[in-house]
Amino acid sequence: MNTGKREIPYPVRLNLSRTPTPLESLSRLSGKFGIDMHVKRDDLTGADLTGNKIRKLEFLLADALANGCDTVITCGAAQSNHARATAIAAVRLGLGVRLLLRTRDPENPPPLEGNILLDRLVGAEIVWLTFEEYGRRAEMLAAAADSLRNSGKIPYVIPEGGSNAMGAWGYVRAVEELAFELATLPGAQEHPTTIIHATGSGGTTAGLILGVKLLGLNARVVGINVCNDRDYFLGVVGDICQTAIDTYQLDLSFSRERDIEIVDGYVGSGYGKAGPKELSLILEVARSEGILLDPVYTGKAFYGMSQELQRNPEVFGDRIVFVHTGGLFGLFPMADQIAPLL
Ligand SMILES: *Cc1c(COP(=O)(O)O)cnc(C)c1O
DSSP states (O other): OOTTTTTOOOOOOOOSHHHHHHHEHHHHHHHHHSSSEEEEGGSOOOTTSSSHHHHHHHHHHHHHHHHOOEEEEEEETTTTTHHHHHHHHHHHTOOOOEEEOOSSSSSOOOOOOOHHHHHHHTEEEEEEEHHEEEHHHHHHHHHHHHHHHHHTTOOOOOOGGGGGGHHHHHHHHHHHHHHHHHHTTTTGSSSOHHHEEEESSSSSHHHHHHHHHHHHEEOOOEEEEEOOHHHHHHHHHHHHHHHHHHHHOOOOOOOHHHOOOOOOOOOOTTTTTOOHHHHHHHHHHHHHOOOOTTEEEEEEEHHHHHHHHHHHHTOOOOOOOOOOOOOHHHHTTGGGGGGGOO
């Protein structure tokens, strides 16, 4: 396989993100760990649209428009980056948006801060779900679509995190950018690279795996899960990859056990919860590199990567690309937990 020699069968896409994002060297941390560390700045895909979700939404919302839809429905955690990016992008396209967000007590929804503030600012309709209802999110999304249809709307349902075969194309495209960027480094694309990132709903991991295969990049893809566990993600990521391969008739060999690498053990005290270890790491990266990681995804993944490297400096080879998938707005609701560390 040769990079650039194959036509990649991308579906239609809207141009909503500030891409290509830069690949930057982490010079202080490279020195500390004794390897070549880079960061793919997908936190720079947009100011309000910061993060990985807009890459998936470029394909998903193009599909929504192609299908004549006028309202987008999606779901997520209360502080969902995906919900916020969907809300802003949908408004920009003139589409209505309904968000199904989970919270302990829908009667007392969480305060107007971080992503929730932005969701409300752009006028997204928010429906608060209990954790029990969120467990049946496919059913809840389908019911929301039915009710919109009954009021004459044409809804488009986007699953949690935008993670399905269509959304995964966003990260195939990111790998294509990366291939060009790696070509400018010593040893170019032939030099083995490990691409490390946070895994939350699985679509980014699936897209990166498919992208590396489609482009024939000499890279290993490692996801660090921030919720659930390794087995769960072998299932979810495996299903997205397999559906994409079947739907788009991709000519590549794929095996869950061989191709999906999830490093488990860094969920900490639970999804969305960050303790002193992860927060201290966020502080260290902020102060040594001027890079702002988030407490829910990138902070945990970077913490996991550092722990693995401390245990065995050779575990990821001598060149790492950490994908900074965004999440900046998630820092603000954590100010109280961060304050004691300053
Ligand atoms: C959603 C998200 C992730 C995880 O991506 P998935 O495709 O859902 O696995 C990582 N980082 C940030 C900041 C996110 O918002």
